[in-house]
Amino acid sequence: MKERILQTLSDLRKYALEKGYEVTLFYHEEDSYLMRFANSSISLNTNEHLIRLDITAYSGRKRASYELITDLGKLDEMKKGVDIAAEMVQHAQPLTYQPTVPVFAKSFSDESGFDAVLANISNEARLQYFNTAAAGLETEAVKLSGIFSSGTNIIAQVNTRSEHTQYFKTSDAQVTAVLSHSALKWEVTAEQSANKKPDLDPAALRQELAFLVEHYQADAPQQIPLGSYDIVFGTAATAEMLGFMNWIVFNGGSLKRGFSCLAEDKLGKKVFSDKFTLVDDPTRLETFPFKRDFTGIVRKPFPIFQDGVFQAFTWFQDDADEFGAKATGHTVGHKSLVLKGGDRQDVKSLPDLVKSRRDKDVLYIPFLHYMNIVNPSKGILTGSSRFGALLLKQDGSVTVPFNVRLTQSLLDIFGDKVAWLSRATVPYNSSQSYGARNPTALIVPKFVQVNDLEISHSNSSY
Amino acid sequence: MLDKIKQNIQRLQGLGATYVDTRWYPFEESNNLMMWNGNLKSATSARESGVGIRVLYKGAWGFSASSDLSDLAALYDKAFDNARVAAERVTFPIRLAEKDAIQAKFESPCAVNPFEVPLADKVAFLKDMDEKLNQPGVFQRFCDMTFVRKQIVFVDSEGSHIEKIITEAFSTMQVSGLDDQGATYERSFRPSLKGDTRGWETLDRQLFSENAERIVKEMNQVRAADECPKEDRSVILLPNIMFLQTHETIGHALELDRILGYELAYAGGSFVTLDDFGKLRYGSQKLTARADATLPNSPGSFGYDDDGVPAQDNLLIDKGILVGAITGRQMVEEANARAKRQIFKGSGGANRATSFYRVPIERMTNINIDPGQDGTLDDIVSHTEKGIVLDTERSWSIGSNREQFHFGTEIGWLVEDGKITKVVRNPTYKGATLKFWNSLTAVGDRSTWQVKYVDNCGKGQPNQSMQLGHGVPVCRFDDVRIGE
Numbered sequence: 001m002k003e004r005i006l007q008t009l010s011d012l013r014k015y016a017l018e019k020g021y022e023v024t025l026f027y028h029e030e031d032s033y034l035m036r037f038a039n040s041s042i043s044l045n046t047n048e049h050l051i052r053l054d055i056t057a058y059s060g061r062k063r064a065s066y067e068l069i070t071d072l073g074k075l076d077e078m079k080k081g082v083d084i085a086a087e088m089v090q091h092a093q094p095l096t097y098q099p100t101v102p103v104f105a106k107s108f109s110d111e112s113g114f115d116a117v118l119a120n121i122s123n124e125a126r127l128q129y130f131n132t133a134a135a136g137l138e139t140e141a142v143k144l145s146g147i148f149s150s151g152t153n154i155i156a157q158v159n160t161r162s163e164h165t166q167y168f169k170t171s172d173a174q175v176t177a178v179l180s181h182s183a184l185k186w187e188v189t190a191e192q193s194a195n196k197k198p199d200l201d202p203a204a205l206r207q208e209l210a211f212l213v214e215h216y217q218a219d220a221p222q223q224i225p226l227g228s229y230d231i232v233f234g235t236a237a238t239a240e241m242l243g244f245m246n247w248i249v250f251n252g253g254s255l256k257r258g259f260s261c262l263a264e265d266k267l268g269k270k271v272f273s274d275k276f277t278l279v280d281d282p283t284r285l286e287t288f289p290f291k292r293d294f295t296g297i298v299r300k301p302f303p304i305f306q307d308g309v310f311q312a313f314t315w316f317q318d319d320a321d322e323f324g325a326k327a328t329g330h331t332v333g334h335k336s337l338v339l340k341g342g343d344r345q346d347v348k349s350l351p352d353l354v355k356s357r358r359d360k361d362v363l364y365i366p367f368l369h370y371m372n373i374v375n376p377s378k379g380i381l382t383g384s385s386r387f388g389a390l391l392l393k394q395d396g397s398v399t400v401p402f403n404v405r406l407t408q409s410l411l412d413i414f415g416d417k418v419a420w421l422s423r424a425t426v427p428y429n430s431s432q433s434y435g436a437r438n439p440t441a442l443i444v445p446k447f448v449q450v451n452d453l454e455i456s457h458s459n460s461s462y
Numbered sequence: 463m464l465d466k467i468k469q470n471i472q473r474l475q476g477l478g479a480t481y482v483d484t485r486w487y488p489f490e491e492s493n494n495l496m497m498w499n500g501n502l503k504s505a506t507s508a509r510e511s512g513v514g515i516r517v518l519y520k521g522a523w524g525f526s527a528s529s530d531l532s533d534l535a536a537l538y539d540k541a542f543d544n545a546r547v548a549a550e551r552v553t554f555p556i557r558l559a560e561k562d563a564i565q566a567k568f569e570s571p572c573a574v575n576p577f578e579v580p581l582a583d584k585v586a587f588l589k590d591m592d593e594k595l596n597q598p599g600v601f602q603r604f605c606d607m608t609f610v611r612k613q614i615v616f617v618d619s620e621g622s623h624i625e626k627i628i629t630e631a632f633s634t635m636q637v638s639g640l641d642d643q644g645a646t647y648e649r650s651f652r653p654s655l656k657g658d659t660r661g662w663e664t665l666d667r668q669l670f671s672e673n674a675e676r677i678v679k680e681m682n683q684v685r686a687a688d689e690c691p692k693e694d695r696s697v698i699l700l701p702n703i704m705f706l707q708t709h710e711t712i713g714h715a716l717e718l719d720r721i722l723g724y725e726l727a728y729a730g731g732s733f734v735t736l737d738d739f740g741k742l743r744y745g746s747q748k749l750t751a752r753a754d755a756t757l758p759n760s761p762g763s764f765g766y767d768d769d770g771v772p773a774q775d776n777l778l779i780d781k782g783i784l785v786g787a788i789t790g791r792q793m794v795e796e797a798n799a800r801a802k803r804q805i806f807k808g809s810g811g812a813n814r815a816t817s818f819y820r821v822p823i824e825r826m827t828n829i830n831i832d833p834g835q836d837g838t839l840d841d842i843v844s845h846t847e848k849g850i851v852l853d854t855e856r857s858w859s860i861g862s863n864r865e866q867f868h869f870g871t872e873i874g875w876l877v878e879d880g881k882i883t884k885v886v887r888n889p890t891y892k893g894a895t896l897k898f899w900n901s902l903t904a905v906g907d908r909s910t911w912q913v914k915y916v917d918n919c920g921k922g923q924p925n926q927s928m929q930l931g932h933g934v935p936v937c938r939f940d941d942v943r944i945g946e
Contacts, residue, residue: 034924035548038724042548046525046924047540048819050512063502064581069510071530084507091581093502093589123547131551143553145726147923178726185733185863187726257602258638258646322501369730372859374870375888377645382859382868386730403861405868405892407946433924456946457892462733462863 002109005029006165008072009158015079016160021086022101024159026054026294030437031119032151035126039182040134040144045123052436053078057085061095064088097322102295104157104164110291113170115196119152121173126150132202133177133190137213141184146177150194153437155333157294166296170288172439173200174429178387179209185462186221186400188212188388189367191236193429193441195285211350212388221400223460224363224391230419230451231406232353232392234366238444239428241368241381241410242278242337248376249410250304250312252328253319261379261411262310271411272308273418277340279303280314280330281443286427287336288439293317297329304337334440341445342421353447354390354398362449363401364390374407382407384457405457412453419449463531464617467513470538471619474517477542481518481558483618485768487511487818490612491577497588497605500596505581514818515541521555522548527819554799558791559809561771563621568765571758572629572661576609579662587665594674595637599682601646602638607631607665608917610929614768614818622770630761630929631664632917637678639685647887649681649872650854654701654912655931658758683885684873690889692945696849696877696903697891698842698938703871704831705914705932706855711895712744712751713829713932715864716778716786717921718793720824722800729921730862733895734784736801742784745899748834751779753788755811755827760931761915762828764814769822771811778829782900788812790824816926823922828913830933834905839936842904849877850944852889868892868946891944898939906936 009025016023029051036044051072056065066085070077126148134144150173157166173194180187190208194200233241247254254260262271280302282289291299295317303311312328314335320327347353353364371383384405391399424446431440463486471482489511496504512529515538524545526537576584588605595603609631616624636650651673653666699707719725720732734742755763755773766772769791778786787806789797790813794806813822836842843851857870874889875882913933920927 032924036727036923037551038726039722040551040553042522042551043724044523044525044821044923045544045548046527046821047544048527048924050527050529050819064505065507067506067508069508069512069529071532073530073532081509088505088507088581091585092505093497093585095501095503096499097501123544127547127550143723145723147727149923176727180723180726180731182723185731187731187862258640258644263644318503369862370859372857374857374868374890375645377643382857384859384861384866386862405859405861405866407868434920434927457866457868459861459865460894462865 002167004072005154005156006167008075009156009165011075012078012082013158013160016082019086021082022058022160023082023085024056024101025157027156028052028436029154030151032437035148037130037144037146040138053081055081055085057089058099058101059089061098062089062092063095063099064092100295100317100321101159101161103161104166104296107164108292109167111169113195113285113288115171117197118150118173118194119171121150121197129200129202130177133205133209135206137179137206137209141181142179142213143182144177144179147174149174149433151437153439166292168290170439171195172288174431175205177205177209179213186216188216191429193286193427195288208350215390215398216400219398219400221402224401224404224458226455226458228452228454229363230360230449231453232362232364232447232449234364235426235428235444235446236367237365238339238448239430239442240371241413242339242442242444243430244371244373244381245410246335248373248379250314252313252315252323252325255313256319256323259376261377266310269310270308271310272305272414273416274308275342275418275421276305276308276414278305279338280335281338282336284336284338284443286443287441289336290332293329293331295327295331297327299329302328333438338443339445341423341425343423344420345423347422347447348424354392358392358394360394362392364392379410380407381410402459402461404455404459406453407456408453413450417450417452419451421445422447466534467617470535471617474538474542475619479517479519479542481619483516483616485514485815485818486615488613488615490817493577493609495584495588495607497592499603500592502585512818513537514815516821517541517545518556519545520549521552523556524548525821554796556792557795559794561769561791561809564766564770565623566766567625569627570629571659573659574662575611575629576631576662577611587667590667591635591670591674594671595635595678597678599639599685600637600678601640604636607633616768616770618770624766624770626765628764629661631661632915633665635670635674637681639681641685647681647684648856649677649684651677652914655759655915660759680873684887687885687887690874690886690945694941695944696846696938696940697942697944698846698849698851698877698936700851700853700936701912701914701934702854703852703869704934704937706858706869708829708831708932708934709826709916710858710860711864711867712778713788713826715895716788717824718787718789718797721787722793722796725921728923733863733865736797736805738784739805740785743782743900744779744784744896745782746902747782748902748905749779749782749899750832752777752830752832753810753812753827754830757828757913757931757933760828760913761917761929762826762931767811767813768815769809769813771809773827774811776810788824788826790822793824814928816928820924820926823926825928826919826930828931828933831935831937833908833911833935835907836904837907838909839906842906842936842938843877843882844880845904846877846938847879849938850889851875851877851882852891864895866894889944890946891942892946893942898942901939901941902937903940904938910936
């Protein structure tokens with residue numbers, strides 16, 4: 001299949017050259033499977049096999065694109081797409097800067113993230129996974145929801161500047177299991193990310209769910225008072241906040257457009273806690289990495305924050321072209337963000353956290369729902385807790401809080417208020433399936449405790 | 463193609479499928495042009511075609527989709543196999559509400575097909591707007607237009623055959639500026655949906671020109687304004703934020719699949735329960751809301767949904783009391799059975815998919831608030847002692863059961879003793895949904911009522927982004943916390 005894809009791109013390149021066009025060709029193929037659960041049933045079992053071809057034509061400083069969903073047997077349709085893009089670019093308006101047309105110095109192929117066993121996991125195996133993960137936890141009132149999303153993702157590139165190609169192939173799986181009480185409306189979750197079959201461990205997922213369900217069934221939920229709390233964030237919450245950093249903290253284009261809370265004068269300065277070290281690390285297979293970016297830049301570990309000190313903005317090629325900056329190898333579908341673990345070795349799991357000694361009450365927030373940017377210049381985000389929050393009392397007891405809202409600046413959350421990060425880190429799968437498949441994961445500490453954060457709203461029910 | 467579709471539907475029925483439908487998209491084309499600071503950053507067109515097949519077998523759904531139609535039979539077999547495995551874990555066997563077999567055609571009103579407008583004309587429009595936005599104080603200028611045109615052929619095993627051609631045009635422009643600390647402030651414009659059509663003709667150059675001048679002026683006012691106070695006030699929501707308040711805390715909260723727990727893995731649930739229909743005081747007596755898919759000029763109107771059910775105008779909230787939901791064929795059957803009473807008399811015709819390769823789910827149509835008796839915006843302001851007028855969403859965040867929310871807007875005007883006194887920056891407001899809607903104390907008349915569109919409503923897994931509308935008046939809510 002790889003040969004056929006690259007041959008098709010080569011044929012299209014030849015066609016474009018014969019016509020005198022300047023084009024880049026970006027091929028995306030996904031074979032996606034999703035089994036969705038709700039109310040303890042499989043509410044949807046679906047698959048899609050889609051091939052997209054994105055053709056960008058250049059003429060001097062002009063640029064235009066045409067994308068089609070097609071298949072490899074339709075070379076004439078693809079050639080027509082090349083013609084359309086070439087026609088469009090004649091009517092485009094010149095940019096004020098020269099857009100880069102990449103030149104691949106040599107061909108590159110990376111299939112290190114592909115596991116044929118994971119890619120070909122069967123319907124029956126997906127169902128068996130969920131049956132194991134939820135075994136004995138469902139009741140008349142407690143219902144299972146979730147997804148098992150898996151698939152294969154192929155990206156291939158060529159352009160008229162060079163005969164060399166880039167080819168990326170990966171497999172991925174994202175599992176979310178939710179147990180919810182149909183009358184009381186509480187909900188708890190556990191998630192897994194896999195880039196190879198052995199990563200899937202339904203028994204471990206069940207263990208996490210069982211622990212939370214035990215507390216949620218035993219304790220009456222309560223509205224907690226507004227005010228300041230020491231908060232332990234779980235992996236999903238931490239990953240969500242780091243995801244927003246992509247846009248309003250260290251993105252060079254956002255900086256230049258006034259949509260960043262950090263200015264250039266913060267480079268080399270301490271911005272966050274000295275416990276905060278963030279790297280874009282494409283060597284970590286768990287993040288479904290791109291080892292080269294889409295312009296051919298070789299990607300290596302790229303420090304963004306080191307011990308809280310701001311190291312560098314990241315630049316997409318087009319932003320770099322526009323603002324006269326140097327591209328940093330971040331013209332990719334997603335980065336491979338890794339937040340380094342801390343020095344807390346004794347807290348590897350939620351039971352460890354619950355039983356650990358504490359000198360005051362601690363609020364555990366595993367997940368932040370519907371987070372959004374309130375004020376980019378100040379780095380202020382808002383979002384609500386969801387899925388299994390716990391109030392860990394000073395005396396060792398545990399209560400279940402109704403959901404709360406946090407409206408805080410990232411600069412505060414990851415600043416000097418950081419108390420500790422767990423040594424243990426885990427991949428968190430943050431993939432969305434809007435548009436083309438793009439498996440994405442971050443590596444984050446299992447827990448991050450931040451002290452003295454304000455709760456701005458506290459629910460009186462679910 | 464149609465013969466092959468019908469043959470395969472019959473074949474799966476022979477294998478035991480209780481229902482099969484097919485959505486064949488002969489084409490879906492889109493075109494996006496985006497100009498940022500005078501640079502045509504995006505000049506993108508796209509075209510796709512394909513088939514999505516939905517099979518109901520032993521009370522479970524299977525779905526399969528592909529752009530490759532060379533082996534249609536295999537695609538039907540895959541959908542059937544997906545349903546066969548799904549049927550191994552069923553707790554409530556799916557049944558579909560009754561509907562008529564429909565043979566029909568629908569075409570959304572469009573005077574000028576945007577795909578027949580030369581690219582050069584579209585670029586010229588953007589360039590003209592960009593130049594009008596290029597004024598003192600403006601740091602960033604953004605203009606965007608997106609067009610969609612698609613043909614959908616729906617065929618099901620109950621004898622329906624519906625063909626639709628839908629055309630949409632979406633456009634927006636925005637400016638931002640910085641204060642002396644380098645903080646950014648935005649002001650934007652999206653046209654209201656007026657008239658009876660939704661093609662290229664909806665891009666009114668004169669309207670954009672007038673509003674370009676207005677948003678630059680208002681953005682510069684915001685840059686120099688004081689910070690929004692943190693206190694309780696009446697909030698007066700203009701249609702450009704009222705639509706989102708309605709969308710997030712009435713629309714999503716009343717999607718029946720959310721109410722029944724079918725979105726708990728992602729989008730969330732709803733604070734509403736089946737017991738609430740006919741009883742729950744959702745808002746004050748001034749609140750009447752409806753799901754009206756019959757407005758001619760909105761993307762929330764589509765003729766027939768993707769279950770093949772005709773578009774409808776259904777009450778959701780009648781003088782404050784919850785009476786209806788946003789529904790499709792599957793969910794109304796399950797809701798009535800679970801409630802052990804007939805809450806819903808049939809599908810509300812709101813099951814839609816965003817593309818051939820996604821499955822239909824309950825989506826908002828046009829979720830509207832009826833105009834009220836409290837006069838114009840000026841009338842409402844003049845009867846407000848201590849308030850703030852808010853316009854245009856800047857941020858939005860809602861609890862997972864839609865029980866509470868936090869919104870930020872681009873601009874606020876403080877109101878003291880019936881008069882607008884000054885502009886404030888970084889305005890926000892928050893509340894608990896039921897308390898908020900029950901604090902509705904003024905609803906503007908028809909002169910304040912505007913239809914706004916949403917072109918990117920996210921829901922479902924695999925994820926879907928949907929287009930819809932909201933017809934809303936100016937509304938006032940009392941005792942709301944602002945400025946947090």
